[in-house]
Each structure stands twice: as C-alpha cells, then as structure tokens.
Amino acid sequence: MKKTLVMLTVFALLVSMTVLCGFAEAPVEVELWTLFTGPDGVTMSSIVDKYNTSQGKYKVNHIAIDRENLYTKLALAMTTPDDLPDFFVTYSYDSARFDKLGYIKPMEEILEKYEEFDFAIDKYHDACANLNYANGKRMSVSLDFPTWGMYVNNTLAEKYCPNVLEDKILTWDEIKTVGAKLQADGIEDIKVLGGGWARNDLLATYINFAPTYVADDGETLALDKDAVEKMIDLWKECYDAGYLWEEGDDVYAMFACDELIFFTNGTWSLNAIDEYGLDYSFIASPQLNADVEPVLFGASHAFMVVNKETSDDEAKAMASFMHYFYENSIEWARAGSIVASKITAMSDEYQAMPQAFVSNNYSISNPNYVYSQTLFDVLDGLGWDGVYGNISSADFADTWEKQTIEKVSAQQ
C-alpha cells in the first residue's frame, strides 16, 4: 500500500512538472496581419520565421492579407475582438483615421514600457518624426518607404538623351524633345515613357504643380483643381503626341524588350526589373523643372497596435519583434525597400543598392491627409481616363474631388 502511494505521488509529481514545464516553455504568441502579399509577403514571412527561430520566448504568427481585404477584415473584426490580430502593418497615413475610429492604440504604452528595445524616433528615417505621430501621440513604428520613381534603360538613354543620365532628372520638356526627335528619326518602336500605375504617376505629377491636397488641419480636402487639370493636360499632351505608350500596351513587357527609355514604377519592383537583365538605374519620376530638387511620392508602411486588451507578455512580444525588424531590415531592403531603420540605411550593403540613391538624394512626400486612402481609391477608379481622353481634365478634377468628399463624409 505504502509502495503504491509513493509511486502515485512520484507519478503525480512527474505529471505536474511536465505540465508546468510545458507551460513555462510555451512561447507567447502574437498575431501580425500585414498587407504584404506576393514576393513581399514571402520576404516578411521569412523575416518572421527567422525571428521565431532566433529565440524561444515569443512567437509571431504572420498572416498576409491583400490591402483591400485587410481594411475590411479589420473593420469586421472590431465587432468580434477575438478575431482581431495583436498588431498589423498598413500605411502610416492610416494611423490618424484608425485612431479616430478606435481601431488602434498609442504605441507609447508599449514603447515606454520596454525601453530596452529603444524605439527613439531619431533612430528612424527623418520623415518618421511626422509620420509616426497622430493627434499628438506616437501611433506607429515605420518599416519602410515604398517610393514612386522611374526606371531608366541606360543603354537607350545614352543613345537618345544622354543629358538625363548626367543630371539624373528627366523633365517633361525633355520628354517632348526626345519624343519629337524619335518621331523625326522615324523610330516608331521606341517610346519615351511608360506609365506603371495611374494613381502614383498622377500623384507624383500633382505634387509638382501643387504642394499639397489637404488643409492644415489634416482632415479637410484642399485639392487644387487647377493643378489637377494642368497635371492631366500635361500627360495628355505627351500621350496624344505619341511619346508615351498606347492604351492597352503591356508597359512592363515594353520596358523589358527595350521599347521604353523610361518606365515609372515603385522601388518595390527593383527585383522584378533586375530580372530583365537590362542596364538600368532608378531616378525621380518626370519633373517640371530640373533646377528644383525632386520630391518623390511615397507612402510609409508602419506597425500599429490593435486597440484591445494586451497582456504584458504580448506587448513585450510585439516590441521584441518590431525591434528585431529594425535591427534586421537589410533583408527587407534586399526586396527593394527604402528602409526606415537608420542603422540599416547606413550599412555598406544598403548603400550599394539602387534605392539608396533615392533615399540619399531626394525628399519623399508622404501623405498626411487623414483620408488619403479614399483620395487614392477614387483616383484609382479614374485611372488614365483623363489621359486617354475619355473625360476632360475639368471633369477629372471635379469627379476626383466630389467623390472623395462624399465618401469621406460617409465615414464621419
């Protein structure tokens, strides 16, 4: 009897120790939603996996959701908090809107609590000093600055417009001159410029004509319709003259096949362009004036913490991962990003990358309108309609403004 009792006690002790050890060793899990799908999603998952294997205390579960679905899922999950992630990545310009909607909570709660990770704003790209704050609170931590610029086929540029390679700036006047010269020489299978994405191309041109589209309060749309009309007219003039691609053309294929000298696109396409095997460089998208320092259109991706109850362990897990990402941003840079982490940006490897030229030489204009996403979505819907002549530039400006205002009012 005594023997059985001893054996039972030992067994019970072993079981409880095993269970306790299991609990002690189980990592704290946090869920991260990002808008990175495709190759970016693969890179982010790889960074997350490396973080998870680098230590055993915390585990990040990465869920990649495409941009539109991420917004919808967040809105839906707000009504059922169990479905919410712990933190997520989207554009930093969304932080003010999400703060108003009650989706996110200030980062300060986490960042100040775990000072060992040191998220001081001066460790990040200078633009973060504005971007990471909303309503006077630090609401986000930036990852990178996807920026809109232009890829140059160096071989064609050297042949047809060598001066552009000298000052690294292409003006609209130069597009017209080169286009006219190509036509005069009877060269029909090479176009000067191919547009990669109407929304970013037009916004990049807009900031050439007008400094902003928002009032000082950050919430009132102040679209300069005169500038919008000029922007459309300028693109249309070159399109009608035959200097640009034709409607329906595959501009990626054209650039890959030496049929475009310049091709506007984002830093995120660096790896894809690299695979074309061309001699290329990456510069600012077309400018009005070569004497003015180019300002590129960009939008920072940032971490935000969901407004829900978070345990100390979960908060520390998120801080730990964001810190890991800061320290290991070079992998993110290899995927073509302009990183927010200064420690990475100063590294030799980063400085040898094509996007380093952009971050070292140009300013990046980041949207600061609370409802930027609405403004951009409406512009996406209009696309190249103004340039292709489906609607007039005046109608384009009216439509862009009216639809944005009405859609914004539905959210207030």
Added chain:
Amino acid sequence: MRKTKWKCSTFYAWWVPILFLLPHLIAFCCFNLVPILTGIYASFTKWTLGKTPEWVGLNNYVQMFFNKDSIYYWQLRWGMESTIKFVILCVPFKILIPLILALFLSSKCRGHKTLQTFYYLPSLLSLSVVMVSWRYMFAPSGGIVNTLLSLGKLNWISVSPYNWVALIIITVWWGCGSNLVIYQSALEGVSQEILEAAEMDGANAIQKFINVTLPSISFPLQYTIVTSVIAEFGIWGQPDMFNKGGPTIEVINGVNHQSNKMIMQYIAESGFGSSGVNAGIASAMALILGATIFIVSIIQFRIMRRSDI
C-alpha cells in the same frame, strides 16, 4: 388512457416533424434569416462596422432614389443599367449554347463523352484562374485572340463595345457547363415513341425539336432560365478582375459612369472598400438588387406559366 393517446398523436403530429426540420431551420436562421434581417436593418443606418450603427431612417434610400447630387444616386442607376444590359445580352447565350451542345451530344456521336468532359471542364475552374487566363488572351498587345484573328491591337479590355463582347464570351464559356448537364439529362428523358410518331407524321428535325423536344424539357428550361438570370444579376468577379468596370463613358454631377461597372461592384466598393465601410448604403443597394431579382423571377414564372414553355 384516451388522454395518453391524444398526447402521443399530438407529439408525433407536431414535434416529430419539427425535430426533423430543426437542423435545417437552425441553418436557415443562422445563414439566411439573420443576415437578411441584419441587412434590412443596416440599410436604414449609417454604419462603418467599427462603430455602433446610427439610425438614419429612409435617408439611404432617399439619397439613391431622389438626390441627384449624391454619387449613390448615379451609382444605383448606372450599376443597375449595366447589370440589366449584361443579363439581357448574356442569358440567351447561356441558354442557347449549352442547349445546342446538349442536342449535339445527344446524337451520341463518336467521342461524345470526351467532348462532354471538355465542355464541362471550365465550370470547375475558379474565377481567378478563368479571369487571369482570359485577361492574357484578350490582351491588346500580344494577346492570343488578337494574334489568332489578326486583329492588330484591338482593345478588348477598355474600349466599348469590345469589353462587353469579351465579358459575355468569358461568362458563357465559364458557366455553360452546368446548364449543359441539365439539358443532357432532360434530353435523355424525351420520349422516343413520340419522336418516332412525329417522324412518321412527316415532321422534320426543326418541327420535332419545337413541337416535341422543347415541350418535353420545359421544366429544366424554365429552371435554367430563372437560375441563369439570378446568377447574372449577381455578376461581380468577371468585370472586377477584367477591367475594374471599364472606361469612363460620361460624367454627370461629378460622378463618372464606367462602361461595364455592375451594381455588385458598387455594393462591394461601398461595403468592403479600403476607403472605409459604408454598410448602410451597401445594404440598401443590395436590398434593391434583391427586390429586383425577386420581381424579375416572378414575372418570368408568370410568363412561362402562361405560355406553357
């Protein structure tokens, strides 16, 4: 004793059927009734999902039916106009082409089983696979359609009416398999005796088809017409993935009218867009679409019953 008997019979008469119905009733309530009632309630609110819905009464409907300054007034009109146009253009092909193919297959020609598989195969593909493939095939430069037909750079994607032609081809190709199977099985049931009798009476192939085959398959025909109309009223994925609604063809009051943007695209844009959720307007539009489909279906049934197709 009599009381116990009554109790037993009442139990069997009422509760046993209810017990059998219960699983379905629960599923119906969870997946149909509650969402419908929530949708009806949401259509009377201003709701961004993240916050509590704000009751606005008939405001959403007033905006869509009477306020010409509202973008939703034009979205409803143009969305419904494009959808109805699509239904009218597409449904006849979705009925006729599978019917012709079924008649051809019913002749039991050599290789008819292989052909049947071949015709049905597209129905098994997912929307994204279908649209990505056809998007490449209809690409103006380098697309297989333009190359094979020597059409140069004909723009199937963003020039009317080619965008409509392309959308109809894709939808019919993708969706004719399911109707084909129904027609094949219906044709198997057509009485051979009546067909032979008609032939002996001197009826030709067309007369036999109109006077014998068609009346014999009237019920499957009615069913496929109604289901095809309902399905095409809900068209969303094909235009959304093909050209996002197509080029702008006019602008009224600061709202642009896209050539082939359907009502479901406007609903999805309002209800699930990245610009923020406007569940009130989206629900109101969806209810109007639902009511339209309901009315059209009733009219169809009435017409068919009267003409006894």
